Amino acid sequence: MAVWFPDGLDWPARAALLAFGGAAILWILTDLSAAYVAVAAAVSLVAVRAVEQRALIEGLGSKVVWLVIGTFVLGAAVEKSGLAGRLTALIAGRGTTVGGLMWRLTFGIVPLAFLIPSTSGRATVLLPLHRSLTEADDDPHLAKATGLLIPALIVISTICSLTGAGSHLVTVDLLERLSDRSIGFGQWMLWGLPFGLAACLITTFLVGRLFLDAETRTRRLAEIEAPSGPLSAEEWRTGAVVLAMLGLWLTEGYHPFGIATVAVVGAVILTMPVVGVLDWDDGVKAVNWGLVLFIAASLVLGRALISTGAAKWLIGSALSASGLHGDSPTVLILLGVTGIGLTAHLYMVSHTARVVALLPPLILLSDRLGLNPVAVAFLANAGMDYCLTLPVSSKALLIFQGDERPTWSSSDLLKLSAFLAPAYAALMVAAYYLFWSHVGLAL
Template sequence: MTHPSKRTLSAVGALAALCIAVTLPEGLDWPARAALLAFGGAAVFWTLTDLSGSYVAVAAALFLVAVRGVEQQALIDGLGSKVVWLVIGTFVLGAAVEKSGLAGRLTALVAGRGTTVGGLMWRLTLGIVPLAFLIPSTSGRATVLLPLYRGLTEADDDERVARAVGLLIPAVIVISTICSLTGAGSHLVAVDLLERLSDRTIGFGQWMLWGLPFGLAASLMTTFLVSRLFLDGEARARPIGEVDAPAGPLSPAEWRTGAVVAAMLGLWLTEGYHPFGIATVAVAGAVLLTMPGLGVLTWNEGVEAVNWSLVLFITASLVLGRALISTGAAKWLITSALGASGVDSGSSPLLVMLGLLALGMTAHLYMVSHTARVAALLPPLLLLSHRLGLNPLAVAFLANVGMDYCLTLPVSSKALLIFQDGDRPAFSSRDLLRLSAFLAPAYAALMVVAYLVFWSRIGLAL
């Protein structure tokens, strides 16, 4: 007979407590209570069980429909969201970049010839950051870069180098996510919620203006810390082994893929100057890259390249996040939180910014899904911004900067898990904790400096 684990018992206990808790507040109608129960239950299962995050999100959304918290149309609207179409298109784009050989070219460019270990660390960082614009998930970028890591470590048998590089790659993947609106599905969910609550939005180019300088600085800071914490001066100065690299001019497939990628990025950056939204551009690019005679993928290969589990997860998270807004549950939460905290319209913007920083950077410790963190925390925060007369664009973006930090535990990011899985993990949990002990305060300090010196002067003043 199999006995339930402690985590299972904890989940059951937490769920029972939640069921009781949602009956206590006065002045809430049933849809709001149902939304709180559905999202709270999802958070319990995300945190305390090993169930798939996508499965939990879809089940919670179905529960919400079944108990009449929202109408069935909410599920259809979630699937039809531009966020979903954008994610589908960018997954096809990532697969085309890999199959065409451009990903291999990137490997050769990163490795270089006669590069030292220290130089390799910096080149890796500068090669990883642009992928935030091409592949819309940290796990997708980690999967593409895993062969690069294996090739580099096979060319160099130093265990210290293998550990440092194996930790650097997923760390920079995670840290550089903020550079691009398409760097994570959670960013797209955030913009969707922002539009619904404030009628304001953040375009691709605007996000890049705010996020790229910070993401690049944070990535370089991460590289410095990894190279100093895990390599000594002698190891950093040693040349790396030779890496096999493709030779010769670009193939026709690489040229075609590069042309489509350049066109997509150009249209994304000039959004607002033409009638095509970023989701339409992404789908058009996917169609071109799978077109017979022109594309580099077959249609079936393009469909198989999409992470459908992530697509469903984003869809269900949109349903849950929108339900918190439409039922009034998020408004009740933030009103209650304001009453308990004593924060009012006279509070210092810097104090509010520090609160956003603390909430965002610690959220990954109790909610491992990036998208779930945004869907759960952003609606109340946006309502707080309205209540206090704050800039909703600043609140949404700064909250995402904080929530993009998730380097304390391997379970907090799929990119970290990909590099820690297998017979020969690239790094240990202790290595990650050691890095985060230095990186977390440095990241927080960089956020404060960026706000005071940069963001508050270009449209993100609270």
């Protein structure tokens, strides 16, 4: 269909549709590695001369790729230095109730979206916390509630930070190429942190009410051993680098260093002999190279859809079918973008793949309708960051479900999502009218 059906498209555009459509089908229907599929699709575009060979090199050289590499090294340093262990102890606390633990988890997990750039990385760091909780307290209801809450908070809090997911960085890259607009670290935090925190609070409330009774919520938690004593020299150095990086990210517009440059410099310092806390080889091993290649190849696919005109054709066809026009009510457009984002995880399991597939057409749609492309891009991401209906929709969910002692089932996740998805959609609409539309995100 991609090759023969579209009218008025030349061969490169048809090839881009074929490559991306084939990749999407393989992502959805097979167990093949998402990174392998993306790389194979990108290579196929070069092989049939739909894009130039330099497209592959440009994908690997993107600032998105370098930012992901730097932040993975940062996460490894935070864990090795002991700061991650102290965070675990701080979250668990002493003498708290089960209900209190749920809220402590909420406020402890949200900041990790600024420190660890992938949901799977945050899940890996927090999995030992869940194991410690289940070992110290053998209540199966507590194990199920916390086993669901931790990955759910990891996923929901992603929207809080520009570095919360590699897909956000892909979003900024595509936005710059399609509209000459961008979203800085501080801007994203201004828009995403209040919304993400509110969504996490709603998530915690629902998990507590759906999977814990009142008696369990008020029960005292069993004592958990925690590291004590002053911070070590390694912890001080790591903390100083982390704070410096966050400071530079937040003030991006006031100095010449981009967020990718800051991330790589921080990684170099943290792996520096004598000064650093991590060996270079260990830092390299900490990087999820499959994710790096997946992002690079996805950028090639996304850019091919744009450069060949395939995305413009797609959105033109969709616009004609939808009946939307520049005079359509804002609420109708908002509900459309929200619905597309919230349901995307049901048919595309990869977060980055969802952005690559849906964002270019949505940004081009915003141009056709005279909408704010930044608002469309951010709102779409807010919807696509929700992926809690099926375990396969998020690596964080798979990590917790695949633990040696799984504590919840797919039906438990469906039960949670049946209540959380409508609440999340309502929160998006409320956030738009009460907050986002007044701080630069008006459609």
